[in-house]
Amino acid sequence: MTTPTSGTTGTPSQVWWTGIGSWPGTDVTDAVKTAFAECPDLPYLPELPARGPGAQLVGRGASLLSGLAVDLQPAGWRLADAPNRDARQARSLLRSDLDVLEEVAQGYTGLVKVSVAGPWTLCATLERPRGDRVVADSGARRDVAQSLTDGIGELVGELRRRLPDVELVVQLDEPLLPAVLTGSLSTASGFSRHRSVDRPEVAEVYTSLVEHVGRPVVVHCCAADAPVGLLRQAGVAGVALDLGQMSTRQWDEVGEGLGEGLWFGAGALPTDGPAPAVPRPDAVAARVLGRLDDLGLDAEAGLRTVLTPACGLAGFDRAGATAALRTLRSAADIVTDRLLG
Template sequence: MSGPFEAGPGELARGPEDLTRGLEALAPAVPAEPPRPWPAGAATGIGSLPGTDIAEAVKTVLGELPDLPYLPELPGRGPGAEIIGRSAGFLVDLPVELYAARWRVAARRGRDLRRTADLLERDLDQLTEQADGYAGPLKIQCAGPWTLAASLDLPIGGAVLRDPGAVRELTASLAEGLAAHVAEVSRRVPGARLLLQLDEPSLPAVLAGRVPTESGFGTLRPVEPVTVVEALETVIGAAGVPVVAHCCAANAPIELFRSAGAVAVALDLALATDLDQIGEAIDAGVGLFAGAVPAGATPPTSARVAAGVRDLWNKLGFPLADLPDRVVITSACGLAGASPARAREIMKVSREAAERLLDEARS
């Protein structure tokens, strides 16, 4: 009788190495990691810029952040240009209006929504003109369902967040509206590979039960994580493009963003203290939009910014060679409060820091 590795009649002799190779051949192939929806060594901005000149803002972004430009937002133009009004303008069959300096659900479309739509149309016209012939990644932004639910009021008063049925309606409406917005931007800039950023600065308060009631004397009950993820999944799934989840507040729910399907998380690094959550997300393939350049102060040098991001990466325990592919450098938050010159300087520092890190990783 032949031994386990001895040739039997009519067989070729097979050793342990042959058996190992045979088992490896039968094992399913490990799929290659999908390419990132941004180039290695990229920098971008969070969204808002100072001023009221959208033509100049688009020109600045395309010039200073050529690897990952974005459609800028100019809240200085007033209601309908700031994050809540602009984002509420994407809602389908759920009109809103301004009342006592707050946005609330309305019975019908009115002049506030017409103004919001007009501002967006101007933005898209400038993007169409100045990005003519552009081919590459392009980021657009919108408030996420939970920040909208915490910021929009019901007609009878109080945040939409207080009514679970209203939240579901808002989520479905936002999902439909963002899908249409993505399609419109794709039509206007056909060479663009779109990336959608969902801004959720209010989500930590939603999860912790810190959103105030209408009277201001109490707070709304916290929302369960599973419910949060379901709403985010609805919007992310409808968008049809990769989604970055942005939260510049403390205690950003990174794990929930990852569970909902975000390809990256955008964080203010000064507030991102839970390194375990960040490391687990990166280990699972999620990218990091590192808010490494302070938005409200004189920016540090690009060398200092690069060193800070590199130090964080080393603490997380990942190879330096992987950093440029997985990390995008950004300002810590929006730049609406900066001067135009300072905003441009912050964008330049972000770009140069990303280039430094790319050079270091390749050397």
């Protein structure tokens, strides 16, 4: 099947669209059915953070750790000797969501995207048993990265058994990656900052994960200064970014990547604000087309762009979130028509 995530199997005949991850409410069956109905070329397993900490980004990511236990404390998730009730609930929610995905996706053949917290966001958020964040300790960083890599590999293996006809895409959510690289994460006391992590160490974690998982891996970052060049060199198949956070340098790096087969998730539909509004499809399309025109890309490279929300849709109500996906679909048609002349 033609896919924009590998760069080795051709280019799609139209611009695709998909969601990023989070979804409003607590009805996971409805959420998964909606994702498959509204994003038929690239459906995804939504996250429903309203169900509690175990269903949110860090809790779900921590539940995937292999050989490491976590528990939930007032300050957040922490490495522990044994999982507590909250950690067991996080694992249970994930298992339940996979059951729903298996049921909804029966008979489906094509791409399905699953998203998890990336290794550096986990390291920047999880606390060590004696306090402060994992990112402060090189040994702890290595353990968490390897544990997550193993856990994602196990998840991919399980989904291959459950849904053998599905082609999986793994999305790593990394909102804190730029802060890890720039040393802007505050310590537990709040009076100082953690030292930056060297770029070669950051890249090596991604390279090892990509090689271990054996499926296309894309990295989503909705923060400013996402390291597009580093991620490309590390071997990821694609990047997904908030267009409102992108600099000219990042656009240039994305343009180079698109020309070389990189997949680009263009976060063209804003999701910020207490009550985000859904823009018109032509306005969403214009945010993408203007930049693609500036880059001077040919149609083949441009068609490797996939339209997405800037971030998750949990800030919308269900009607608004559904309308957002439908807006992306219409905007993708506009971009396709322009690219194909």
